[in-house]
Amino acid sequence: MMVNTFETGGSERQFVAITSAIRPNRFDVEVGCIGRRGPLLEKAEDVREFPLGGSFLSLRAQRSYAALGRHLRRERVQIAQSFDFYTNLLLLPTARLAGTPAIIGSHRQLGDLLTPLQFRGQALAFRFCDRVVCNSAAAAERLLKQGLPERKIVVIPNGLAPELFVKAEPAVPRRAGIVRVGMIARMNARSKNHRLFLRAGARLAAKYANPEFLLAGDGPLRPELEALARELGIADRVSFLGDRRDIPAVLASMDISVAPSSSESLSNVILESMAAGVAVVATNVGGTPEIISDGETGLLVPPDGENELAEAMGRFVAQPALRAACAQKSKALAAARFGLRSVAERYEQLYEEVLESRKKTRADAPGQAFSLPEVVRPLRVAIVGPSRRYVGGQSVQVDMLLRSWQGDEEVQAGFIAADPEMSRPLRWASGVPVLRTLLRQPLYWAALWKGLKEADVAHVFSASYWSFLLAPAPAYWIARTRKKKVLIHYHSGEAPDHLRRSWVARRILKRTDCRVVPSDYLVDVFARFGLPAKAIANAVDMDQFSFRSRIPLRPRIICSRGFHPYYGVEDVVRAFHAIREKHSDAVLYLLGAGPRERAIRELVKSLRLSGVEFTGVVPHHEIANYYERADIFINASRLDNMPVSILEAFASGTPVVTTAAGGIRYMVENERTGLLCEPGDWQALAENVLRLLREPELARRLAENAHGESTKYQWGAVRREWLAAYRSL
Numbered sequence: 184m185m186v187n188t189f190e191t192g193g194s195e196r197q198f199v200a201i202t203s204a205i206r207p208n209r210f211d212v213e214v215g216c217i218g219r220r221g222p223l224l225e226k227a228e229d230v231r232e233f234p235l236g237g238s239f240l241s242l243r244a245q246r247s248y249a250a251l252g253r254h255l256r257r258e259r260v261q262i263a264q265s266f267d268f269y270t271n272l273l274l275l276p277t278a279r280l281a282g283t284p285a286i287i288g289s290h291r292q293l294g295d296l297l298t299p300l301q302f303r304g305q306a307l308a309f310r311f312c313d314r315v316v317c318n319s320a321a322a323a324e325r326l327l328k329q330g331l332p333e334r335k336i337v338v339i340p341n342g343l344a345p346e347l348f349v350k351a352e353p354a355v356p357r358r359a360g361i362v363r364v365g366m367i368a369r370m371n372a373r374s375k376n377h378r379l380f381l382r383a384g385a386r387l388a389a390k391y392a393n394p395e396f397l398l399a400g401d402g403p404l405r406p407e408l409e410a411l412a413r414e415l416g417i418a419d420r421v422s423f424l425g426d427r428r429d430i431p432a433v434l435a436s437m438d439i440s441v442a443p444s445s446s447e448s449l450s451n452v453i454l455e456s457m458a459a460g461v462a463v464v465a466t467n468v469g470g471t472p473e474i475i476s477d478g479e480t481g482l483l484v485p486p487d488g489e490n491e492l493a494e495a496m497g498r499f500v501a502q503p504a505l506r507a508a509c510a511q512k513s514k515a516l517a518a519a520r521f522g523l524r525s526v527a528e529r530y531e532q533l534y535e536e537v538l539e540s541r542k543k544t545r546a547d548a549p550g551q552a553f554s555l556p557e558v559v560r561p562l563r564v565a566i567v568g569p570s571r572r573y574v575g576g577q578s579v580q581v582d583m584l585l586r587s588w589q590g591d592e593e594v595q596a597g598f599i600a601a602d603p604e605m606s607r608p609l610r611w612a613s614g615v616p617v618l619r620t621l622l623r624q625p626l627y628w629a630a631l632w633k634g635l636k637e638a639d640v641a642h643v644f645s646a647s648y649w650s651f652l653l654a655p656a657p658a659y660w661i662a663r664t665r666k667k668k669v670l671i672h673y674h675s676g677e678a679p680d681h682l683r684r685s686w687v688a689r690r691i692l693k694r695t696d697c698r699v700v701p702s703d704y705l706v707d708v709f710a711r712f713g714l715p716a717k718a719i720a721n722a723v724d725m726d727q728f729s730f731r732s733r734i735p736l737r738p739r740i741i742c743s744r745g746f747h748p749y750y751g752v753e754d755v756v757r758a759f760h761a762i763r764e765k766h767s768d769a770v771l772y773l774l775g776a777g778p779r780e781r782a783i784r785e786l787v788k789s790l791r792l793s794g795v796e797f798t799g800v801v802p803h804h805e806i807a808n809y810y811e812r813a814d815i816f817i818n819a820s821r822l823d824n825m826p827v828s829i830l831e832a833f834a835s836g837t838p839v840v841t842t843a844a845g846g847i848r849y850m851v852e853n854e855r856t857g858l859l860c861e862p863g864d865w866q867a868l869a870e871n872v873l874r875l876l877r878e879p880e881l882a883r884r885l886a887e888n889a890h891g892e893s894t895k896y897q898w899g900a901v902r903r904e905w906l907a908a909y910r911s912l
Contacts, residue, residue, distance in 0.1 A: 184214055185263075185270040189221030189230075191400075191426055192369055193451030194291050197318075197341050198266045199226050204342065204527035210534065213260070215251075217269055222428055239272060248277055255281040262534050264316075265289055268297070271308045279311040285537040286312040292448050293469045294325050296374055306331070313537045316530075319449040319470025320894050333899045334591075337533055341449050342526030343517055347458040351431035355397065355422065362394050362500050365437040367430065367452045368444070370402030376443040376466070377408050379489060383443075385415040386493035391500050394420070399433045401426040434459035438506065439499045445486045447471055453481075454521055457513035462506040464495045474520075476888050479855060480513035512855075536903060539910045540593060561595040562909050564588070565634050567658045568644030568672075570600040571803075575745065576721070576827040577644050577674050579803055580701075583722050584642075584905075587898045593906060599634040601644070601654040603627055620653065627654075631661040638667055640909050645673045647681035651688050659691050668912040670697040673716070676749065676824040676845040678708045689714070696912050702825040704846030717908060721827050722901040723893060728807050728834035730890050733814040736879040738762060738769035740872065741813035741837065743806065743828040744820070746777030751819035751842065753779070753786055754865040758817065760790050761869035766876065771795045771817075772809055810835035815872055815882070820844040821862040829857075833893040838882040840871045856889040 186198040203226070205212050219232040233251045236243030255263065255278055263278035264287040265271045271288050278286045288309050294302055306329055309315050314337050317323040323336050355363075364384065368375040377398065384396045398408070398421065405423065412418045427433050434440065440456035442465040449470040456463050457474070463481035465471050466488075475481040482498060484491040499506045568581040581598070588596035603626040605613060612618045635641055641662040645655040655671055662669045671692060675681065682689055689712060692698055698716040700706055709716040740759065744750040752773065759771045773783070776799055787795050801809060810816075816832035818841035825846045832839050839857035841847055842864070851857040858874070860867035875882040894900065 184212060184266065185233075185274045186214075186216050186266045187269045188216060188218040189223040189227065190369070191222055191428060193341075194267050195221065195223055196430075196451055197291075199223050200342055200344055200523055201527060201530060202227070204344075204523050205531060206527070209531060210262075213258070215274075217247075217273065222426065233273065235269070235273070248273070251277045252281045255283050261285060261538060262287065267291060268301070268305060271305055275308045275311040284541050285534065287533070287537065288312040288315040290315050290317045290322050290326055290448075293322055293446050294329075295446050296372075302329075309335070313541055314533065316533070317448070319473055320891075321470040321473065322448040334902070336899065337903065338894075338900070339526060339529045339533070340521055341451055341454055342523035343454055343458045343521045344523045347431055347455055348514070348518060349431070351429075351435040351459075353436040354424070354427070354429055354432035355436040357436065360393055362391075362439065363397055363437045364394050364439045364441060364496055364500075365397035365399065365433070366441045366443070367399040367427075367433060367455075368442075369400045369426075370398075370404040370408060373404070374445045376445055376487070377404060378411060379443045379487065379492060380441055381408065381411050381415060381417070381421070382489050383492040383496060384421070385417050386489070387496050387500065388417050388420055390497060394496075394500055396421045397424060397433070397437060398422070399424045399427045399430075430455055431459060434461050437461050439464060439496060441492070441496065442466065442471070443484075443486075443492060444468060449474070454517055457481075457510075457517035458521075460510045460514045462499050462510045463513060464492065464499065466492075472887075473891055474516070475513070476855065476884060479509065479884065479888075480516055481509050532907065533903075536907045536910070540906070561591070561593055563637055563639045564594055564596045564642050564909060565599055565638035565640070565667075566596055566642045566644075567599045567631070567634075567654070568601055569654075570602055570604070572602065572604070577646065579827050580674075580721055581644060582803065583724060583898070586724075587722065587902065591902075594909065597634060597638070599630050599658075601627060601658075603630055624653070624657075628657055628661065631658055632665075635662055635665045635667050638665075640668045640670055640912050642670050642672060642909075645671050645675070647675040647677040647688075648685075651681070651685070656687070656691060659695060668696045670699060670908060670912065671695045672699045672701075673705065673709075674701060674824060676820070676822045678705055678824070679711075682708070682712045682714075697908060699908060700824075702846035702849050704849045705824060717904075719904045719908065720896050720901060721825055721830060722898050723827070723830045723834050723896045724898070727804070728810060728831060730834070730836040731811065732836060733838070733882060733886065734879070736838075736876060736882050737814045738766040738872075738876060739772075739812060739814045740769065740817050741772045741774065741809055741815070741832075742817050742819075743774040743801075743809070743831070744818060744826070745775045746779040746783055748779060749820065749822035751821045751862070752783050754819035754821075754842075754863065754868060755817055756783060756786050756790070756792065756795070757865040758819070758869035758872065759795065760792055761866065762872050763792065763794060765873055769794055772798060772813060774798050774801045774806065774809055776800050806831065807835065810837055813837055815840060815875060817868065817872060818842065818847075819862075819865065819868055820847065823847055825850055830893060830896050833889040833896075836886045836890055838875055838886045839889060840868060840875065842868065851889075855885070856892050857885055 215231045233247040262285040263283045265274040266289045366380045412421045440461045440463050442453050447469045466486040467483040477483040482495040484495050569578045588594045643655050643658040700716045701721045703718050706716050706718045742755045763769050816837040816839045823844040842862040843859040844862045853859040858871040
């Protein structure tokens, strides 16, 4: 793992944190750098230096290229990872020429601060690597636009060490009545916008008597910043703290942390401020809106907006309750999403995945660490599940997987329908429930026997109760007979009751090679029955759905759930009746069908309710049109797991109002990505919809947060996890 230097910048602090968090019992980490200097050097051991001598074309640089290549071959290094711009250009091509099996680059900035020549040089270097780690979706988007293949890009955020969450003693003693506004950044780049911070601070000082200002960091810009503070007349209220390594203590001295950069991928200072429980004001650039929700976990302002920055700082000075609320929410978010242990585990998983996909054999020739890559055929995966004739979450996921794996160089996916189509003379029986099952079973078994012959892995979709016995169970036994590896992909919110009742299901699931579920909720359920499971989220085709801001927000409501008892569509109708009493122009689109349809229609009739449109079953390729027509998504599940319909609403920008049944509370965060209420409480459901109509700004914020969350469900993110699961077998 290689970094430029050990100065006290965000990338350098992340490098030191990640290299120390990688578990030594799994990986032997060796650290290298271009310049062996900087205060963080004391935290690294046995650092090897490969200096450039001021230019990639210098004689010293050529010697470093050669020395680095010899070192990689001599030590038989299996994974080479660069961490910043200069090490991308040095390590990536050298590692490829040295035959290093797994090569990983890093893109920890947006790229707009690079010159065109630098950007092209880095793009060329990325051609030598297997993956590029971006620390934000915004940084990844820049690479995608430049033509880097999506399969090469991995988003892993910055990680926060546990000690950053512990309250530290203030580096600058606190004083009663004083509100401390601070900025932490090296003073070596104008893009950090220290001058903007000081000018906005002067405006703040003219309006309020109690703010003081702290600047932590050092560099060549410091003298002119000190002069600017004197020129603005606030020098007596500004403290320049110099270069600091005690960042938690500096943050403990602040009430407000300001990050006014004009370019930022994922700011360490913002994350560290969140962990310390310090309210954040930041410019709305790059990956910052991925972690700061305006008015919820901090305040966002436009880049280079001096007035807006001063006003936002003033809001926090004047409203300590808002400041405290944002700080509390941001600290909880930082703990949930950016813990160093979980981030390090994602790096470890990446290393194993890339090594597995780039297998190389040892070479016998002296001085040659590895041979050329062996030619590996794609993994052959037979996906067993419901056909597209069945409209439901599982069929949508089957279709998504089949389309997404098509043309992939690492996986060749085939399909075996659990509900095979009957021949023309027997199609009349497809409308007779028990008879159609009896006739389809022999056809299904024959398709399994034939379809699994050439497969490496059987990927079997599973529901619960009788469906489990009719589809996954035969697939399991025939795959076992064929000596194939079996992955059961279990989708059902009824899992707790099903697993409690069915010893057959427990036995098959226990003996299967791999258990995958779409949510952490089902991971917890399976664990209660002694069945370890891996969570891989459902995928959403983001190209199918287009995000639209609902301005103005209209009472156009969509419910895209089947008419089954556990989806509570009757509660949706009752809630809509209450909504119509306040908004006579409200419209409800009910997308679906099922055994409760007659009862639902009778309820609508008994309530004398107009504005309800029954669409019937909508083909999946047309469902985006209904999300486009609607402004609010509503769901009243009493039992559920990880409904695809909520993910579709996230992708469409339709704010979500739902019950917190089963796994839904794992995917929807109340007041951040949607509004939750208890199952069966249709009055609360109605009130949450009415609240959105009263507070359109809340609806906008929820929709934007949810849309940002939907990146976790894109194929690029989900593909890596499926590939790792298949390869683990």
